[in-house]
Amino acid sequence: RIIDGGKFQYQKMKEEAKNRKKAREKQSELKQMKIGLKISDNDLNIKIRKIKSFLDDGDHCKIMITFRGRELAHKELGSTLLDRILAELAEVAIVEGKPQFAGRNLSVGVRKK
DSSP: OOOOHHHHHHHHHHHHHHHHHHHHSOOOOEEEEEEETTOOHHHHHHHHHHHHHHHHTTOEEEEEEEOOGGGGGOHHHHHHHHHHHHHHHTTTEEEEEEEEEETTEEEEEEEEO
């Protein structure tokens, strides 16, 4: 079969470019957001906005409430803070599993709906 060499080379080049573009497309990453127990309302709103932007980009996010010093004696404050965060994220996120204590951190994963 006789083919046009220039046309064949052009199609091959286009196919390779398409494959390179697919390989470059963003894969879903796991982002972490660390939040202290004594965070102020405005700072918390900024962190929540950043978590929403992570989710809009297609990434998963792990929210970590960190306890320092004697804060560890008041774990219920951390769980109420986490409940407040998850309530604000309820319209855009799905919670992956239950909140877990690991050392000095209370963490839970969220992903986009």
